[in-house]
Amino acid sequence: MIQGCENPQLDPLARRAPRVFYRTADVATLLEEPGLLALFGFAGHAAPSDDPRYLQVALDSLETPAPLEMWQVDAPVSSGTEGALRWSAGGGWLFAAIELDEREHGGLEAGAALAYARLRQFVGQRPERHVLRVWNYLGAINRGSGDTERYKHFCDGRARGMGAFFAEGFPAATAIGHRGADHRLQVYLLACDRPGSRVENPRQVSAWRYPRQYGRTPPSFARAMALPARDALAISGTAAVVGHASAHEDDLGAQLGETLTNLEALLASAGMATVFDRESPLKTYVRHSADAAQVREFLHRRLPGVPMLLLHGDICRSELLVEIDGWRYV
Template sequence: MVQGCEKAVAQAVDCRAPRVSYRTMEATAALAEPGMLAVIGFGAGQADRDDPRWLTLALEPFDAPAPLECWEVEGEVVAGRDGAIRWSRGGGWLFASISLEETEHGGVESTAERAYRALAAFLAQQPEHHVLRVWNYLTAINHGAGDAERYKQFCNGRARGMGDAFGEGFPAATAIGHLDRRPLLQVYLLAGVQPGLRVENPRQVSAWRYPRQYGPTPPSFARAMRLPGGDALAISGTAAVVGHASAHHDDLLAQLEETLANLEALLASAGMPAGFDTHSPLKAYVRHPADARVVRDFFRQRLPGVPALLLHGDICRSELLVEIDGWRYA
């Protein structure tokens, strides 16, 4: 599996971070481009493909036609499968994804454990074993009360499955609820041959230090990750949270302003210039479809020119209306 990657590993120090962009084009054409590490499609309108670099997420876009998310690297890309895991590598970077049906694995907690255990075992055998960024999408994330809430159960299973795989520190991450009727868990990640620099937000309590009220297992992620080489910041799912508490219940515009303040705080903590530009792709997960227009107008006014992909998804706390993640390039 690792045959042919030694040259890419040796050159990884000099290679720039994967470039992520949103592009309106056919998936076949995107996958045919040199250096394409991964292509991600969104919603029911996307067909599945045999190429391991292709992933369709069960998140409906508010744009039609929906753009593809393209990850490009410098160097040759090879791809394959390892059980339920699809993977591709190039230039010292690794993309890996796994999609599991809960009905086949006994519920969200055991499915999360199985997914993360499989990913941890796979990564342990790879040169690119430093996990930098993870995305998690699950069904009905807010369903259930107290410790029985599905997001809290997911956190339990994730922690058991990862074991000591993240012993050097947690990666940046997102966890969003999709609206697909299937009880489907989808996890994908970016890993590299070198570790990144974990970034926390001074306006927020680190997620793994959340008090017990947020569940028996605190969320396991860093607020952002500066990638090896320092030329890119991978930003975790960011919402209107101050300290550890949600802010501005039921006030979408106030939540957007608070979220932007948190994003700017992350840039400052990472030692990057303030602001986002035309090369800083961001995803906005919007709970209520009727709010999509307001969110889009906010981007146009407060983040002009920033590529924005708006997706219909539930945030991990039911009182939060929007969450933003994405990339900032130096």
């Protein structure tokens, strides 16, 4: 359910949600778009840029040609850098990103703690201090077993770096393993000068309440976040998890169906119609690139017309084959 929001109707006084688009164009052209808050390319994209608003994500696109993802706001945008941190802001919205080499900071756990501490310190001194959505991309996410798995080390470090910053509730989030250099850690976020409202899925145990079997530190995220004007829902990485257990091991079709059921339950919990449309872009992370055609056909059949970006990435549980996140606009 939406926490702190009994009526998810549009709030005309709140900030209009950034619009998210997938575009097949060159980086320089899109950086000239008015109100561009952030632009994302993917591994292997031919035209990187040193503009602080541009981030080349360490995930390969399974689309040809590979589209770019852009965030656009209804205001002029300023931008800058602070060491390894890049940022842009406009209209009450903030994009901030950091990329670190784990080897320079004592490994993944220490690197995650440092990345989150720097983001926390930066956002904490900004007017846009309400973190609504976070993305985390790390290498070899499933390497190790039990408490030695890298994802669990990441969760430990993330919690240490957060400190008490999210004492009132966690943001929506995604954590995916990339296939690039193991030591490359990327974290980026969307924040606002007004708070959003957290949304949970009644079919799933809230992530921060997972039992001990999932690590010393449970994952720290909400299933979704209703943005301040109640005009969009930022959806966390969603997979075939029922309660707290993974479902349909090694069955891609069943996992896709379960994931869509979870997405529909999440929309219902947010007070939204349980459908996606042409204005609600989604990203699908696919563990095995050979599965891309099956995933694409399934999604085109079940979600016709919905903008979809397929990326090659490892899900945080080794038995899961696919995960979906994205946006649902009102």
